[in-house]
Amino acid sequence: MKIAILGTGAVGQTLGAKFLELGHDVFMGSRTTDNENLLGWKEKTGGKIGTFDQAANDSEILFNCTNGVNSLDALALIDKSNLQGKILVDLANELEFKDGKLKSLASSDNSLVQKIQNAYPDSKVIKTFNTLNVHLMVNPGALRGAHNVFLSGDDENAKSIVSGLIIELGWEEANIVDLGVIETAVGPEMFMAFWVTLFASGKFGDNAMYNINIVK
Amino acid sequence: MKIAILGTGAVGQTLGAKFLELGHDVFMGSRTTDNENLLGWKEKTGGKIGTFDQAANDSEILFNCTNGVNSLDALALIDKSNLQGKILVDLANELEFKDGKLKSLASSDNSLVQKIQNAYPDSKVIKTFNTLNVHLMVNPGALRGAHNVFLSGDDENAKSIVSGLIIELGWEEANIVDLGVIETAVGPEMFMAFWVTLFASGKFGDNAMYNINIVK
Numbered sequence: 001m002k003i004a005i006l007g008t009g010a011v012g013q014t015l016g017a018k019f020l021e022l023g024h025d026v027f028m029g030s031r032t033t034d035n036e037n038l039l040g041w042k043e044k045t046g047g048k049i050g051t052f053d054q055a056a057n058d059s060e061i062l063f064n065c066t067n068g069v070n071s072l073d074a075l076a077l078i079d080k081s082n083l084q085g086k087i088l089v090d091l092a093n094e095l096e097f098k099d100g101k102l103k104s105l106a107s108s109d110n111s112l113v114q115k116i117q118n119a120y121p122d123s124k125v126i127k128t129f130n131t132l133n134v135h136l137m138v139n140p141g142a143l144r145g146a147h148n149v150f151l152s153g154d155d156e157n158a159k160s161i162v163s164g165l166i167i168e169l170g171w172e173e174a175n176i177v178d179l180g181v182i183e184t185a186v187g188p189e190m191f192m193a194f195w196v197t198l199f200a201s202g203k204f205g206d207n208a209m210y211n212i213n214i215v216k
Numbered sequence: 217m218k219i220a221i222l223g224t225g226a227v228g229q230t231l232g233a234k235f236l237e238l239g240h241d242v243f244m245g246s247r248t249t250d251n252e253n254l255l256g257w258k259e260k261t262g263g264k265i266g267t268f269d270q271a272a273n274d275s276e277i278l279f280n281c282t283n284g285v286n287s288l289d290a291l292a293l294i295d296k297s298n299l300q301g302k303i304l305v306d307l308a309n310e311l312e313f314k315d316g317k318l319k320s321l322a323s324s325d326n327s328l329v330q331k332i333q334n335a336y337p338d339s340k341v342i343k344t345f346n347t348l349n350v351h352l353m354v355n356p357g358a359l360r361g362a363h364n365v366f367l368s369g370d371d372e373n374a375k376s377i378v379s380g381l382i383i384e385l386g387w388e389e390a391n392i393v394d395l396g397v398i399e400t401a402v403g404p405e406m407f408m409a410f411w412v413t414l415f416a417s418g419k420f421g422d423n424a425m426y427n428i429n430i431v432k
Binding site: 105143144145146147152177178179180184186187188190191193194195196197198200201203204205209210211212213214215216 | 359360361362363393394395396400402403404406407409410411412413414416417419420421425426427428429430431432
């Protein structure tokens, strides 16, 4: 598939490299085209690079890997026609830290991804992967035992395409939990406050290599 | 131990009955002493009943099992001297539902239990058990495989006493995760938004008999 990776941080770099490895056509977009991460990623992987808008223009499916507090601003740099009708997968978290402590989730009654879907009603917006470390996104087998990934979105066909990509990344279908419509993403977004307290407890290692399994 | 159960809903009734079974001295408190749940619980279990204040006066350790949106009002009915120096275990969630959908967590930067600790600085406040169904609190073996319960609180000795009670209820010590100081409880409180979306997805049964296991 023609995949746009929006954002050049660890999530975008790792996920983009893995999609290239899997044989997809990956275009990484950034605010500016002279940014070091972007140039370094191209050199390392051979993937295509450019602006957010160029990446979107080149792709059928977009992964928002920007920092959640900047995501709406980043998406606004894309010509709307380049988002129209496309699948937009949002992996971001809109968390605010003060003094090294989690002080608030920027939005508690209106998830980031809901705001994105509202801003781009003609895009098929899906929330997934915001609940775990990127190294687990691309290598779920790194943990012992089953653990889950979650999906929210209004478009069933888009969800099924995104599920397919998640399975390509190494996930078992049985561990992908479809929570329902996009509104349900408030759950996994607020979960991040919990994830952060787990990390800060020091009980789960320094590398954030942990995830949850729903036991029933 | 002399245990006060504040609140007469399913959580208070089930937990209070279990603590009686385990040989503790349990006093259930309510806003009014003619409430049906309270009288029914006394008839069924033989436990002591009375007002919130009478329950607190009679006990060394209090379990707040009131609805989180009313908890501060309920605690305000207790004479402060009856809370002074005692362990106050908060199990509540301050969630607001509109039209059957989760719309907000009443507090995202200041957890309910933090507000309780601030209001009663001389009490040893502990957050636990807010992340799961009461039937799992008293019967963790009902699920197949390990799953976790979380603790937050500033007083180490109080946490160790509460851990001891959790173990009496059937939990393995290895599955009790001490997250740290009371501030960390914002994590498990915000987790509830996620718990609710899991429940609403219909993927985990109608009886809310599920919990999470942290896999690392």
